[in-house]
Amino acid sequence: MNEFFLASNRSIAVPVGDKSIEVKQVIMESFDLFVSCAEPIKAFLKDKTYSDEILTELFQKHAVQVLAMLAHLTGIEYKEILELAKDQEDFIKLIHAALTINAPYFIDKPKEPGADHKARMRAKKQENPWFDSFQFLISMGHQHSEIMKMSYGAFLAYTDAAVKRHNMAVYHIYAPHMDQKGQSKLKKELKID
Incomplete structure (x- = not known):
């Protein structure tokens, strides 16, 4: 699809x-x-x-x-x-x-190395991950009512796009204050191409 x-x-x-x-x-x-x-x-x-x-x-x-x-x-x-x-x-x-x-x-997306450990650590920190996901989309301009009408596939795609947008914003805030090696490391951590 x-x-x-x-x-x-x-x-x-x-x-x-x-x-x-x-x-x-x-x-x-x-x-x-x-x-x-x-x-x-x-x-x-x-x-x-x-x-x-x-x-x-x-x-x-x-x-x-x-x-x-x-x-x-x-x-x-x-x-x-x-x-x-x-x-x-x-x-x-x-x-x-x-x-x-x-x-x-x-169909699950292929996991990156160490993803299971990261997921377990996030799960321990988060008691309401669905509300956190909804709030994240709301902070990016979506409304609760429209999120509830989204298909699960659209929800995942919008969440991924919002994460990319958020990561780019983080990168652009911190990268000017870093050397080339720091910028490369930050790109890798934020999964920016």
Whole structure:
């Protein structure tokens, strides 16, 4: 999915039988509900492809979570989703679409060396990281109501962009007071290209 797709919170239509089902991106205001069913799916799919065989195995091992995720992302009742599951090929297409459109959640970015330790240290310092993330975006000009309407992918992209902007501002404040070696070190620490 490209940046404009994420930023505009678009959905995709999946042909299933004689109808078309709209699959949506998860939005921040319902992220907690989504995560409760999606986390076991994410764990199962870690480092796996979305082949038909893998997705069939996913449904066999985590049927309740898959049904809940699809209900959440499509707005369709469980009974109707169970009916759709009878046609395995179409049902697999629906699962694949839900995973693909929500790839920012299901596919982790590669971690930098030492990232696990840094994340644990930040987690110890922060009791409310979501509020901190929201406040950071608010300080960059976003409003709470618009953040809650963002897709998770757009939320991540805006947060990354805001961090880059913040880091550039920090660099431009401190770099003039440093020698070349200090500037290079600061660039590396702030991850500025």
